[in-house]
Each structure stands twice: as structure tokens, then as C-alpha cells.
Amino acid sequence: MASIGQIIFWSMIVLIFVMAGLIILLLAIAFSVSQGSVVTNKPFPVGNLGQDVILDCKFQTKTSQVSSDVSITWQKDGLTGVVYQYQNNADHLQDQNPQFKNKVKLFPDAIHTGNASLLLRTVRMEDEGVYRCSVTASGVTGTVSIHLRVGAFSAPNITRSNNSLKAYAQRWLPKPDVTWFDQNGTQLKSSTEFYSIPMGIVQVMSDLQVQVTEGTYTCIIQNALVTAVSEATVRDNEVLTRTDFIFNSSPNIVTSHVIGTAFIIFCMLVY
Known part of the structure; x- marks a missing residue:
């Protein structure tokens, strides 16, 4: 027959597992409710030298409306500073890398629809690389990678x-x-x-x-x-x-x- 001490010990073990399970369940529910997604339909775009290219980035929230407190940051692997940054309904370019000055822009009128895509003007070979689109807003936070390759091509x-x-x-x-x-x-x-x-x-x-x-x-x-x-x-x-x-x-x-x-x-x- 188990002693009182053993009964208390095993009861505590069971209680700990039950509480841990409840915490995990609550965290999963909270995450699924609060988090949307950041995605791209074109993870490996090809830029045509001297022409413009759009780096595709979309975000989806759990609600039908995108709030005004959207923060969008574009960065490129291997470079300091940002490619582009948008928050509080305005551009924030004080930390922009000089390589992208006057070369990039978002589509402000489309941000409320969940469009965080970046227009890169007059593509050069040095623009090739991995870009990261990070979005933070009510109901969504996340980052997606886009690998831009650059070449030249034309119809014969x-x-x-x-x-x-x-x-x-x-x-x-x-x-x-x-x-x-x-x-x-x-x-x-x-x-x-x-x-x-x-x-x-x-x-x-x-x-x-x-x-x-x-x-x-x-x-x-x-x-x-x-x-x-x-x-x-x-x-x-x-x-x-x-x-x-x-x-x-x-x-x-x-x-x-x-x-x-x-x-x-x-x-x-x-x-």
C-alpha cells in the first residue's frame, strides 16, 4: 500500500503534467488567434538588367481589415542598414543603405490590402542576393525571404x-x-x-x-x-x-x- 508521501508525490507529478499541457494548449490557441502570415508568391524572381523588378511580399491577418499600425522592413543579406522601412504611415529611410537610395519604393495605396511588395528600379548585377521582408501589424508578424537573381534576356x-x-x-x-x-x-x-x-x-x-x-x-x-x-x-x-x-x-x-x-x-x- 502506498504511503501518504508517495501519494502526494505522484499527485504533484500528475498535476505538473496537466498544468504543462494546459499552458501549451493556451499558447497554441493564443498564437493561432493573434498571428497571421507573411508570404511570397515569387521566392526566386529574375531581374532583367536595366529594367524594374517587383519583389513580392504579402501579409494576411486573422481579421478582414489591416490596421494602420503596419511596420514593413526590407533588408538584404550581407548589407548594413535597411533596404526600405515603413512605419506609422510614413517612410523611415534614415538607416537606408546608400545602394538603394532613390531605387526602391513600396506601394502605399496597396498596403492596407496586405501588399508589402518592393519595387526595385533599374536592376544592376550588385542587386542580386537574398532579401528579407519583415512585417509587424495587429494580428500578424513574420518574415519571408526572396532570392533575387539578375541576368539579361530578350525576345528574339x-x-x-x-x-x-x-x-x-x-x-x-x-x-x-x-x-x-x-x-x-x-x-x-x-x-x-x-x-x-x-x-x-x-x-x-x-x-x-x-x-x-x-x-x-x-x-x-x-x-x-x-x-x-x-x-x-x-x-x-x-x-x-x-x-x-x-x-x-x-x-x-x-x-x-x-x-x-x-x-x-x-x-x-x-x-
């Missing part, structure tokens, strides 16, 4: 020449691969030359080395960051071109040229 101009096709793209970085396909997905013989211009950018000149007939031909220009899929439809003496850009979803995964191109052509044929 495809023309008919000597009963064949020629594609010219003004700027690509890194240097891409170029392949041509007919409307059945068969790879066609071609010749491509690259011409270097400042900042490591290359101009692309690619000649399709087969005679073309009426139909649709595809020129794919592809590097580790982006793939340009250009469909050239030949009708009589005109060429109608449409280009779609596909961005690599992760900086650590570079799709091989063979597998990536095969997948793109498969999708085109299914479509």
Missing part, C-alpha cells in the same frame, strides 16, 4: 531569309543555348553565333539551316535563369512570332538542356 526577332528563318536577340546573360524544332517536335539543324557587348552580355544570332514551308517552328533560347520559347508561324511571305518566358524556379537547380528542352517541346505538343 525572327525573320524569313533565303527561304529559311533567322532569329536575332539583342541581349542575353548568362550566354544561352539555342535550339530549333519543327511543329512535330523534331530538332532541326541550325547555326548560332554570339557577339559580346558590355557587361558580359551577348547578342544572339541563330540561323535555321533547313528550308521552311508554311507551318510553325519553335526557337528556344535557354540559360540557367530563363527560357524563351518563341513560336514562329510562317504564312505566305510573313512570319508571326509569339514568345513566352519561363523562369527557373530555384537558384540551386539548373535544368539540363536536353531534359528541359524535351519537357518544353512535350508541353507544346500536348497543348
